[in-house]
Amino acid sequence: MQRSFSLIVFTYVAIVLFSQNTFASEYLVKTQNEYKEVSSKLKAGDDVVLANGIWIDFEILFKAKGTEKQPVTLRAETPGQVILSGLSNLRLAGEYLVVSGLVFKDGYTPTGEVISFRSNEDDLANHSRVTEVVIDNYSNPEKFEQDKWVVMYGKHNRFDHSNLVGKKNAGVTMAVRLNTAESQQNHHRIDHNYFGPRPILGSNGGETLRIGTSHYSLTDSFTTIENNYFDRCNGEVEIISNKSGKNQILNNVFFESRGTLTLRHGNGNLVEGNVFFGNGVDHTGGIRVINSDQIIRNNYMEGLTGYRFGSGFTIMNGVPNSTINRYHQVDNALIENNTLVNVDHVHFAAGSDAERSATPINSKFQNNLIFSNKNTDGISIFDDISGVTFSGNLLSEGINPSISEGFKVTPLKMQRAKNGLLYPEENMQNVGAGKTLTPIQKDQVGASYYPKTEPDVAFDSGKVTQVKPTENALFNAINNASSGDVLILENGNYNIGKVIKLDKTITIKAKNRKHVTLYPARSTFVDINNFGSLKLVNLIISGKRAPDSAGNTLIRTSRVPMQRNFRLEITGSIIEDLDVNHSFHLFDAGHRSFADYIKITKTTMSNISGDIMRLNKETDDLGIYNAEYIYFNDNLLENVEGAVAKVYRGGTDESTFGPHFIMSGNLLKNVGNGKRNKNAASVYLHGVQVAQISENQLFDSAPIDIEHTVGEPVTAVINNEMTNTSAPKVVELIVKGPHTATLENNIVK
Known part of the structure; x- marks a missing residue:
């Protein structure tokens, strides 16, 4: 009798499993109406196939419940040949969903998100995956109309092997949200994606990836970001903006990307195995450390030029008893076994001022390797760093250590290994990044079917x-x-x-x-x-x-x-x-x-x-400006009633690197004296972050007028000759005290 009962149970289970497999359906849909009809009856194991072609103004709601073994899928008939254009987007809601092979281009989302892991505030996606999708230049034509391309809600979701390229309007490219309990401690995974070139936005709001927000920054996310390739992601000073706790940022490559991986908020994060190739590009940065219990180890940084908040490596000062949206003190940071090769700036206690006066405490900087062919360790110290213990760090020969304790100068000959990284020829055990580090390659990430093209057409590249x-x-x-x-x-x-x-x-x-x-x-x-x-x-x-x-x-x-x-x-x-x-x-x-x-x-x-150049239209003081770099070199000007340049960047935002103004080797005769030149200046710069004015001759011209606002601007007016021209004028409009510009060797006759 027992044997007969067991046989009945076994037969029942087999029938159930057979039925589940037998009755799963595949639907090839060719119109939006067909999709709407099919999507309302999906069950575990079903497969929805969008027919090849261009789908215009298609707002997809993919809502269903699959199982771990039988997910519900939505895919392109042929990966890359289903184009969602016009006003299209995708929302997922339910359990165990998989989306693959779709391309968004030639349009923009009509809502605030292109791909959203929820249908509304209450209906989220969990245990779901979006893979092999592409969002290519799918930007709102209104540049400062914010939206996001991918936003993850819910729990246990994955976004992988996808391309996000060319976001040109404001708003983070990809975000993880923790705005409800159902999206916290989420254990998401973001891996093997190609974050393609994002141009300079010229304003705050151009992050590539953000995990959390300041409001929920004391909440843990448990998100893993690994094996992604960040290619020239230049939107603003933060490439990755980490704003939650217990995240792992592992084995990513940052190629010529301006800005830093920033631990802006949140505690207990791990940053390990990441590689930064700056190649000497302006403002390329590495890692910025803020908050408590951060671990930064086995990372490799080379050829980084950034400084201040965008430097190759930065430990910040915090605000005592900081509000949740400001700067929490660095406490119990472990920074070990990292390699810095030709990194121009390493900043300790950065941002020190009357507000940010909480210096780092209970932290360790150990077994790191710093090599420089400029005979400098690049270290700058802005406040008390007695709360950081330094031990076992190596510096290359010729460097005079900025910090005596815990740094040893050693003859080092560096050789590039098969993984593309530089290591000492000598056996330096347990110092610097390990030789097992394997940087992800660009051809190993993103959608396999989609080419990675250059973002801009170069001058003189055609017929x-x-x-x-x-x-x-x-x-x-x-x-x-x-x-x-x-x-x-x-x-x-x-x-x-x-x-x-x-x-x-x-x-x-x-x-x-x-x-x-x-x-x-x-x-x-x-x-x-x-x-x-x-x-x-x-x-x-x-x-x-x-x-x-x-x-x-x-x-x-x-x-x-x-x-x-x-x-x-x-x-x-x-x-x-x-x-x-x-x-x-x-x-x-x-x-x-x-x-x-x-x-x-x-x-x-x-x-x-x-005027010669008018770059002064953004007067709403929102930190927006009209040009990143202005070069004016080796020119002759004569009888110009207006200014060489009027450059304006207003507001108090500190999330951009520019504008930059470089003026050298010019001869000016009777420039800036016109009655309609309201600034009465031959050069007028307001809020410019970097100004280098050198080796110019000014005759019978209006003076140079520079107004500093925020961001610790770097201004140098040197070796200029001014005949019948007033001396340069520099004023601080916001920060109290004397100006910070360098005025040297200027001859005023």
């Missing part, structure tokens, strides 16, 4: 076209060109009777220097739009045929706010007679436009009734 001086020849040549092309102008005069609306990367170059003259006959020569970048080489540009009206502009950006960053170069040219009426400017940046860089070099500019 070369010869242009003759016939009617509308230049206008037509630009219309027919492809991005990256070079237009070579034959000798002669070119009358430009139409405004050129530029939406591609174009170089315009004279075949023979000083033998090609352009005569713009409209109020604007070039109007730079989204996707547009311009390079002018060896041209003569005359304003004699411009309309006799006030406010002409040779080059400007679109009057509509731009989503895309642009580049502008002018070299070896002559620009003259922009004076048919008052306020004729050479370049004018529009509101909410942003230049990666502007370079004007070896160019003569004369008889101009306006």
Whole structure:
């Protein structure tokens, strides 16, 4: 009887398992209505297949309950051939869901999230996975309209082997939220993803990955971030912004990314096995330590140039009895077995001021290796560091230790190993990063079917076209060109009777220097739009045929706010007679436009009734500005009524590195003296973070006027000669006390 009963039970279980497998369904859907019909009846083991093609304005709600062994899946018929465009997004809700193979491009989310692990505040996804998906330049056209691309809620979810590339509007690229108990202690996993290039935002709000928020920062998340590749993620000073506890950040690679992995809030996090390749790129940083019980070990940092909050390695000061959103004191940090190779800046007790006065305590910095071919350890100390114990650290030969105790100078010969990292040829046991460290490669991450392309079209990378001086020849040549092309102008005069609306990367170059003259006959020569970048080489540009009206502009950006960053170069040219009426400017940046860089070099500019560069439209004081780098070198200016540059960055936000203003080797004669030049300055800089003004000669010109705001700006005005020109003026508008600029060897006659 017992045997018969066991047989009945076994048979019943077998029938149940067979039924589950037998009745799982696969649905190939070709329309949104078909999907809606199918999605309402999904059960464990079902497989929904989206047919190949472009799905426009498709807001997908994927809600179902699978099991660990029989998840419910939503996938592309062919990975990469299901394109979600227009106003599309994806929400997951339920248990054991899997999504794969989808591509979001050519549009933006109509809500605040492209992929969300919830359908609403109460209906979350758990034990679910999104894999092999792509979000490619799927950015809101309103640059400062915030959204997020991927947001994880719930618990035990995974996001992996996906591409997130080219976010251009405000808002973190990916976030983990802990805003309810159902999303805390979540044990999410984020792995093997390609976080592709994110351009400089020019404002706060450009993080690539954030785990938690300050409001829930004392809550543990238990999220693992491992084996991801961060490629030129330049949005703002924080690449990863950790704002919760008990997370593990493991074995990730940061390639030429401006900013740092920042332990901004939250305690008890582990940062291990990460590799930072700066390659000497400006503002590349490493790890910034704040809060309690952080472990930072076996990480490798090389060629990092960042300083202050973006330095190669930073231990911060905290705020005594800090509120939850400020800076908690560093307590019980363990920093061991890390390697720093040619890291320019290592900061201890960084940010020390009247508010941030709580120095690090109960912490250890041990068995780390610092190698530098500049004979410096790069260490700067900003406050009392007696709360940090230093032991067993090695410095390369030639370094005079900034900290005597716990650092030993040792002859080191470094050799690059098969894993791409530098190690001492000598056997240095238990010092620096281990030789088993294996940096993830770019081709090992992201969606396997999707190429990793360069974010911008380079100047001079396309075909070369010869242009003759016939009617509308230049206008037509630009219309027919492809991005990256070079237009070579034959000798002669070119009358430009139409405004050129530029939406591609174009170089315009004279075949023979000083033998090609352009005569713009409209109020604007070039109007730079989204996707547009311009390079002018060896041209003569005359304003004699411009309309006799006030406010002409040779080059400007679109009057509509731009989503895309642009580049502008002018070299070896002559620009003259922009004076048919008052306020004729050479370049004018529009509101909410942003230049990666502007370079004007070896160019003569004369008889101009306006400014050379106007980068002063963001006057709402939100920390937004119009250009990251402005280079003005080896030029001759004569009879310019306005300023060389008016650059404005207002507000008190400290999350950006720029603007940068570099002006060197120029000769200015009678510049800035026009009655409409309200700043009465030849150069006016407000809130510029880095200013280097050197080796210039100013005759009969208005003075240089610099206004410091926040962010500990670095200003140097050195070796300039000023004849019949007032001395440079620097003022601190927010921080009390004397200015912090370096003014040296300036001759004022």
